Amino acid sequence: MNHRAIRAIYLFEMARTWRTLLQSIVSPVVSTSLYFVVFGAAIGSRISQVEGVSYGTFIVPGLIMLSVLTQSIANASFGIYFPKFTGTIYEILSAPISYFEIVLGYVGAAATKSIILGLIILATAGLFVPLHIHHPVWMLAFLVLTAVTFSLFGFIIGIWADGFEKLQMIPMLVVTPLTFLGGSFYSIGMLPPTWRTVALLNPVVYLISGFRWSFYEIADVSVSVSIGMTLAFLAVCLAVIWWIFRTGYRLKN
Amino acid sequence: MSSIISVANLSKTYGSGFKALKNINLDIKRGEIFALLGPNGAGKTTLISIVCGIANPSEGKVLVGGEDIQTSYRKARSLIGLVPQELHTDAFESVWATVSFSRGLFGKPKNPDHIEKVLKDLSLWDKKDNKIITLSGGMKRRVMIAKALSHEPQILFLDEPTAGVDVELRKGMWEVVRTLQQSGVTIILTTHYIEEAEEMADRIGVINKGEIVLVEDKATLMQKLGKKRLTLHLQAKVTSLPESLSQYALDLCDGGETLVYDYDTKGERTGITSLLSDLRTAGIRFNDLDTNQSSLEDIFVDLVRTS
Numbered sequence: 118m119n120h121r122a123i124r125a126i127y128l129f130e131m132a133r134t135w136r137t138l139l140q141s142i143v144s145p146v147v148s149t150s151l152y153f154v155v156f157g158a159a160i161g162s163r164i165s166q167v168e169g170v171s172y173g174t175f176i177v178p179g180l181i182m183l184s185v186l187t188q189s190i191a192n193a194s195f196g197i198y199f200p201k202f203t204g205t206i207y208e209i210l211s212a213p214i215s216y217f218e219i220v221l222g223y224v225g226a227a228a229t230k231s232i233i234l235g236l237i238i239l240a241t242a243g244l245f246v247p248l249h250i251h252h253p254v255w256m257l258a259f260l261v262l263t264a265v266t267f268s269l270f271g272f273i274i275g276i277w278a279d280g281f282e283k284l285q286m287i288p289m290l291v292v293t294p295l296t297f298l299g300g301s302f303y304s305i306g307m308l309p310p311t312w313r314t315v316a317l318l319n320p321v322v323y324l325i326s327g328f329r330w331s332f333y334e335i336a337d338v339s340v341s342v343s344i345g346m347t348l349a350f351l352a353v354c355l356a357v358i359w360w361i362f363r364t365g366y367r368l369k370n
Numbered sequence: 371m372s373s374i375i376s377v378a379n380l381s382k383t384y385g386s387g388f389k390a391l392k393n394i395n396l397d398i399k400r401g402e403i404f405a406l407l408g409p410n411g412a413g414k415t416t417l418i419s420i421v422c423g424i425a426n427p428s429e430g431k432v433l434v435g436g437e438d439i440q441t442s443y444r445k446a447r448s449l450i451g452l453v454p455q456e457l458h459t460d461a462f463e464s465v466w467a468t469v470s471f472s473r474g475l476f477g478k479p480k481n482p483d484h485i486e487k488v489l490k491d492l493s494l495w496d497k498k499d500n501k502i503i504t505l506s507g508g509m510k511r512r513v514m515i516a517k518a519l520s521h522e523p524q525i526l527f528l529d530e531p532t533a534g535v536d537v538e539l540r541k542g543m544w545e546v547v548r549t550l551q552q553s554g555v556t557i558i559l560t561t562h563y564i565e566e567a568e569e570m571a572d573r574i575g576v577i578n579k580g581e582i583v584l585v586e587d588k589a590t591l592m593q594k595l596g597k598k599r600l601t602l603h604l605q606a607k608v609t610s611l612p613e614s615l616s617q618y619a620l621d622l623c624d625g626g627e628t629l630v631y632d633y634d635t636k637g638e639r640t641g642i643t644s645l646l647s648d649l650r651t652a653g654i655r656f657n658d659l660d661t662n663q664s665s666l667e668d669i670f671v672d673l674v675r676t677s
Contacts, residue, residue, distance in 0.1 A: 119444070125474030129463075136462060204458030208517065211422040211452050212475045213444040369426045 126222025179301030193271030451518030
């Protein structure tokens with residue numbers, strides 16, 4: 118194991134985060150605060166309670182997930198796309214380092230960044246609404262699992278993308294709608310029965326449901342199903358990455 | 371000298387069906403400077419990319435320091451430093467950070483003294499805290515060399531190191547390469563500039579259309595360069611040469627209209643005086659004569675045209 122190389126990539130990526138602190142950390146915090154103002158205070162004041170929890174409090178886990186999902190994808194996809202774009206990827210490919218180690222460096226840094234971001238948003242939320250977390254360990258576990266899984270997904274997008282438009286396309290056209298429709302701002306129990314069935318096809322529902330359960334013990338689907346679905350998506354991403362490196366797809370051809 | 375890189379039956383076909391390399395066999399000796407010459411698109415960069423692990427080979431085998439580049443890639447790659455043709459650099463990192471990053475990437479423990487030495491050797495020491503984006507093209511090129519040398523490689527690939535570099539800097543680069551060779555590093559450089567190959571290399575290889583068409587010691591090539599050719603344009607056609615001229619290695623060309631004589635300018639006697647006087651005796655007259663010297667460039671152009 119070339120641990121020095123993993124460390125080098127990890128620290129290099131983290132240095133990028135600190136260098137671009139404003140857009141990396143501050144802007145998602147600002148936009149999340151705006152969600153609180155609009156959905157939590159303005160609209161939320163007209164909605165009484167959702168499953169025994171005030172609306173402002175109810176949307177906290179969904180908001181954190183929204184940011185963690187989009188930021189994990191953005192960080193990881195940009196992290197690997199940029200060296201491809203500038204050409205500096207030559208050095209990574211010619212280094213005595215395995216694919217697993219490359220992924221560990223890039224995905225580790227992207228996941229770290231979005232976990233830090235998730236925790237900052239959680240702290241910010243604490244300023245707006247009263248928070249109580251029933252299962253803090255599970256909460257962290259869901260946070261880490263989601264950050265890692267979606268950083269892997271972002272890594273795949275970064276390898277696949279051969280232009281900046283493609284880099285933006287999947288997050289904008291697929292992930293953001295799925296997240297908004299995945300119950301960030303409502304319980305899928307509030308949907309009509311037909312739409313509830315459709316919603317269950319959305320993988321993000323399971324993430325948000327499990328994460329919300331760790332906060333308030335209320336869930337749209339059972340917790341084990343949430344964990345199972347997240348792990349299944351993780352396994353799919355790992356398999357795709359394994360295939361990418363085995364064939365050299367968009368890297369070595 | 372033993373070979374440090376050994377390429378056997380190497381081929382590369384791109385997804386588009388383009389055959390970039392066709393059955394390449396090449397050995398690079400430990401400690402030498404090897405110049406790989408070839409026109410654009412000949413396969414120089416593809417060959418380097420495969421040896422360094424950036425592209426996958428379609429067929430064939432490459433050993434670096436006795437290690438297979440595919441099955442034993444960690445050992446093989448840790449011996450190699452690569453300076454690619456294009457200026458691929460980070461923009462916002464400092465020189466020091468990017469060179470240290472390269473060392474870490476190759477699994478070497480931190481060694482600020484070594485990085486300092488590399489930067490000083492490349493006259494980059496006073497720029498160590500500058501962001502790369504603020505450097506000139508020539509300096510960026512040197513940063514890339516510093517990155518390649520950060521992990522103390524035994525082999526250094528320089529892909530067109532002096533393309534677009536001014537004369538003074540080019541001479542400086544040659545100096546660096548020579549110093550590296552003295553410290554035991556094997557250097558493989560690709561170049562368009564024949565002058566560069568003449569100046570630097572111990573051996574020269576010519577690649578064209580994905581095939582190696584020549585590999586020779588520079589000294590042997592230079593001997594060929596010592597040859598000169600005298601061409602006589604005869605007044606009248608000659609069908610055969612008289613016996614009295616048999617001692618000269620003469621060729622009748624253009625259906626007997628020209629007579630060609632190759633001679634060695636470095637030899638004690640060129641034989642030109644006696645040849646001319648014997649021609650006169652034999653009654654062969656000429657309108658005009660010219661001499662020309664074959665340069666490495668002629669050899670190169672000839673090879674590329676015929677291959």
